[in-house]
Amino acid sequence: xxxxxxPRNKDFSRWYTDVVQMGDLADYAPVKGCMVIKPHGYALWxxxxxxxxxxFKATGHVNAYFPLFIPLNFIQKEAxxxxxxxxxxxxxxxxxxxxLEEPLVVRPTSETVIGHMYAKWIQSYRDLPVLINQWANxxxxxxxxxxxxxxxxFLWQEGHTAHATAEEAQEExxxxxxxxxxxxxxxxxxxVIPGRKSESEKFAGAETSYSIEAMMGDRKALQAxxxxxxxxxxAKAFDIKYLDENNxxxxxxTTSWGxxxxxxxxxxxxxxxxxxxxxxxxxxxxxxxIVPIWKSDSERTAVLEIVNKVEAMLRNDVRVHxxxxxxxxxxxxxxxxxxxxxxxxxxxxxxxxxxxxVTLARRDVPGREGKSAAPLSGLAEEVQxxxxxIQADLYRRALDFRQAHTYEPKDYAEFKEAVDHGFAxxxxxxxxxxxxxxxxxxxxxxxxxxxxxxxxxxKCIQCGKExxxxxxxxxxx
Amino acid sequence: xxxxxxPRNKDFSRWYTDVVQMGDLADYAPVKGCMVIKPHGYALWxxxxxxxxxxFKATGHVNAYFPLFIPLNFIQKEAxxxxxxxxxxxxxxxxxxxxLEEPLVVRPTSETVIGHMYAKWIQSYRDLPVLINQWANxxxxxxxxxxxxxxxxFLWQEGHTAHATAEEAQEExxxxxxxxxxxxxxxxxxxVIPGRKSESEKFAGAETSYSIEAMMGDRKALQAxxxxxxxxxxAKAFDIKYLDENNxxxxxxTTSWGxxxxxxxxxxxxxxxxxxxxxxxxxxxxxxxIVPIWKSDSERTAVLEIVNKVEAMLRNDVRVHxxxxxxxxxxxxxxxxxxxxxxxxxxxxxxxxxxxxVTLARRDVPGREGKSAAPLSGLAEEVQxxxxxIQADLYRRALDFRQAHTYEPKDYAEFKEAVDHGFAxxxxxxxxxxxxxxxxxxxxxxxxxxxxxxxxxxKCIQCGKExxxxxxxxxxx
Numbered sequence: 044x045x046x047x048x049x050p051r052n053k054d055f056s057r058w059y060t061d062v063v064q065m066g067d068l069a070d071y072a073p074v075k076g077c078m079v080i081k082p083h084g085y086a087l088w089x090x091x092x093x094x095x096x097x098x099f100k101a102t103g104h105v106n107a108y109f110p111l112f113i114p115l116n117f118i119q120k121e122a123x124x125x126x127x128x129x130x131x132x133x134x135x136x137x138x139x140x141x142x143l144e145e146p147l148v149v150r151p152t153s154e155t156v157i158g159h160m161y162a163k164w165i166q167s168y169r170d171l172p173v174l175i176n177q178w179a180n181x182x183x184x185x186x187x188x189x190x191x192x193x194x195x196x197f198l199w200q201e202g203h204t205a206h207a208t209a210e211e212a213q214e215e216x217x218x219x220x221x222x223x224x225x226x227x228x229x230x231x232x233x234x235v236i237p238g239r240k241s242e243s244e245k246f247a248g249a250e251t252s253y254s255i256e257a258m259m260g261d262r263k264a265l266q267a268x269x270x271x272x273x274x275x276x277x278a279k280a281f282d283i284k285y286l287d288e289n290n291x292x293x294x295x296x297t298t299s300w301g302x303x304x305x306x307x308x309x310x311x312x313x314x315x316x317x318x319x320x321x322x323x324x325x326x327x328x329x330x331x332x333i334v335p336i337w338k339s340d341s342e343r344t345a346v347l348e349i350v351n352k353v354e355a356m357l358r359n360d361v362r363v364h365x366x367x368x369x370x371x372x373x374x375x376x377x378x379x380x381x382x383x384x385x386x387x388x389x390x391x392x393x394x395x396x397x398x399x400x401v402t403l404a405r406r407d408v409p410g411r412e413g414k415s416a417a418p419l420s421g422l423a424e425e426v427q428x429x430x431x432x433i434q435a436d437l438y439r440r441a442l443d444f445r446q447a448h449t450y451e452p453k454d455y456a457e458f459k460e461a462v463d464h465g466f467a468x469x470x471x472x473x474x475x476x477x478x479x480x481x482x483x484x485x486x487x488x489x490x491x492x493x494x495x496x497x498x499x500x501x502k503c504i505q506c507g508k509e510x511x512x513x514x515x516x517x518x519x520x
Numbered sequence: 521x522x523x524x525x526x527p528r529n530k531d532f533s534r535w536y537t538d539v540v541q542m543g544d545l546a547d548y549a550p551v552k553g554c555m556v557i558k559p560h561g562y563a564l565w566x567x568x569x570x571x572x573x574x575x576f577k578a579t580g581h582v583n584a585y586f587p588l589f590i591p592l593n594f595i596q597k598e599a600x601x602x603x604x605x606x607x608x609x610x611x612x613x614x615x616x617x618x619x620l621e622e623p624l625v626v627r628p629t630s631e632t633v634i635g636h637m638y639a640k641w642i643q644s645y646r647d648l649p650v651l652i653n654q655w656a657n658x659x660x661x662x663x664x665x666x667x668x669x670x671x672x673x674f675l676w677q678e679g680h681t682a683h684a685t686a687e688e689a690q691e692e693x694x695x696x697x698x699x700x701x702x703x704x705x706x707x708x709x710x711x712v713i714p715g716r717k718s719e720s721e722k723f724a725g726a727e728t729s730y731s732i733e734a735m736m737g738d739r740k741a742l743q744a745x746x747x748x749x750x751x752x753x754x755a756k757a758f759d760i761k762y763l764d765e766n767n768x769x770x771x772x773x774t775t776s777w778g779x780x781x782x783x784x785x786x787x788x789x790x791x792x793x794x795x796x797x798x799x800x801x802x803x804x805x806x807x808x809x810i811v812p813i814w815k816s817d818s819e820r821t822a823v824l825e826i827v828n829k830v831e832a833m834l835r836n837d838v839r840v841h842x843x844x845x846x847x848x849x850x851x852x853x854x855x856x857x858x859x860x861x862x863x864x865x866x867x868x869x870x871x872x873x874x875x876x877x878v879t880l881a882r883r884d885v886p887g888r889e890g891k892s893a894a895p896l897s898g899l900a901e902e903v904q905x906x907x908x909x910i911q912a913d914l915y916r917r918a919l920d921f922r923q924a925h926t927y928e929p930k931d932y933a934e935f936k937e938a939v940d941h942g943f944a945x946x947x948x949x950x951x952x953x954x955x956x957x958x959x960x961x962x963x964x965x966x967x968x969x970x971x972x973x974x975x976x977x978x979k980c981i982q983c984g985k986e987x988x989x990x991x992x993x994x995x996x997x
Contacts, residue, residue, distance in 0.1 A: 072587040073633065073636050074590070078587070079584070088585075089583065105563065106559065106566065107557055107559045107561075107562045108556065110554040111554075111657055112672075132615075133615045133616075134613070137610070138609075138610045146614070147551060159550050160547065163547070180588055180656075184616030184617075195589075
């Protein structure tokens, strides 16, 4: 804990790894490409899960669990799907000491095996819609680990729904994109841009893919959640049919949508600073830490009495932790809890005891400016308000940052300049060749075509062709 | 849903499979040995998780996540461990299109990879104890599937703790056995016998293994949770050392403990009947279903008004579901919710509306005897009480059943007779050869040596040697 975090401005990538490790979120696993999610990181993920799961259930979804192993031939049934996922597969060829006749794929995503089960479960229009979500681990072969951002195995949720009509499936796709947006904004305090992916960036097997895109602290983009309208592609590949009200056999329409432990990486990169993590109060495993300060034994007794009183006052409404360890100094503790991103700290020393008050210190406002004294009476309300303020301020700061680094270039020269410094929002023709040219010239990709944009037409920022939509461009994780 | 459940007395094994499938808990997956946990089964598992996770946290444990893939050589580091698990491994040999230099094992359990990480994380006595739990999927090669009871992949939690002293680790091992016992008794309404496993039945790599053993409806035993004192076996294999207060380097002492989706199978086999599942109220995804009954449209309106009123009255305290589907008859619905094991049903028909009452029907007491009328006023309390009564009655019934089928045979002839009909509780010498002989003669195994037994000595039930402990014997899943 003695070593310091690499400054963010000096080397963002090293800063990120330092913060994740020193903030005790994760560590490298013995197998290359894999990670260990440490207790503090997992508690954060549990809160992410909680915020999403609640919203999934409120929109009528139920959870289930499908198997880890998928027969290799399943992956091959949907043409685009196999093309997209083949290079990334981990394959089990030996089981119970024997060579397997049919190799098993460790799921990279579960459209195929779930499609197989839906074909069995769905017979009639009465069985529709099927609205199932799964919390699971998936594996995509990957050797260049970036903790949380790019790992061979990751945790996620994947929703898989089946509907009687295209319209219903399309609605569901956008409903879940909304759920992700709401979660990102309200719980993670991350402003996101919901939009449609370009044809070349869409999911392998989807008709249309949507994503929420966020700007990280280094002004690069991160795709933080995706929702796919799969049309009848998987229904046809897996023969998922139902008898409609007229007794005619129809293929269902399916969707899938996912959000992963990548979100933890986004939280780190959007809010963190040179002191370490800064966690949004709604998701922070510990929202408030109380650090007692004393020199003499008699001070210790008096201080701890108030500490316990304050803890009792708060613990019903706030995730509070008392750090009364004798073997560490207050300064050491401040540093540790700052590294871990705890949004609010209460310091209680002999002078506070005398004056019947505590000192509050905001994690998101460093130094003196973030400190204030608060009387014991009404402290619970004061703390609640301050946590709400921190949550709102984190969002506002991230939004200001993104807006300050989002440009509307007038020509391709300005565009190139723009993606050097952040996002470019520009008219785009939608042509894959044009997109490829932009990527070659600038390393920037289309992040999404924002759903909310004023109608109109313009000239494509690269090729000058007539364009009916604007896209967000940026370099991406 | 038209087909009926095979009667329990006719063929318990088919009854079990029928109940699991028709009760909508699970289905077979396309890969042999694997299963799909359907939404109703997963919701039950979520409640099992909730009951355990709360208790783990209350006893100071935190959750984390370790990787699915383990280098093959890790498994080989602990001699007994490799011997026990080698025949059951699923092995990844191809990744990202390439043959791997070092094959990866899909975790059958995580002592080894967690041991590796603990060696990295633990340096000083200040780092101890480490009290971590993981919720995860594990794989043990297995082709003879019994839904929930024996599947290639299953979900479980595995706790892994490290301590400074043997005493502390031993205490932890028994503390977690207690947690399992409390959960089984209080939440699952399953009486269990906590005890020590015999030498030949212990976990591969443990010094001492403990388990909770339950009697199923066919009088066979099921091991429903295990807790292991691992001594310094894994500490030595993975070099997990710490500097003690005198600055001397010491190996840690470790424990592990696990409970899996098998528990769902136990709940089915202990409480279920010929109408399907019977779920204990504390774990039931739906605790109470309301079924409206009407013939005419005007009746429908009047009935649904009361149905909604009752639902509103109950929903804050009870997991309630209203089944107002028009396309199914009340009788059809009764049957479906009985199959699914919902503990309590409220029927509301025109006569109930007139009399300002509802009809309550207990799942665990079939027919007229389980039905009673209850006035609307005070209904919430009445429902709460009845759910508590059902919970208590299920436990009592299961305990009576076990006691009625647990025998204390006086000689080996009686013993053989006893294990034909249930459990035998008998003096046992502890000798592995004697145990093997019993198994050969009777197919019964030592389930556990109960922790609570009166001290004393006796003659071993098989070999007649002096014995200082009694064991529970039975045929087991």
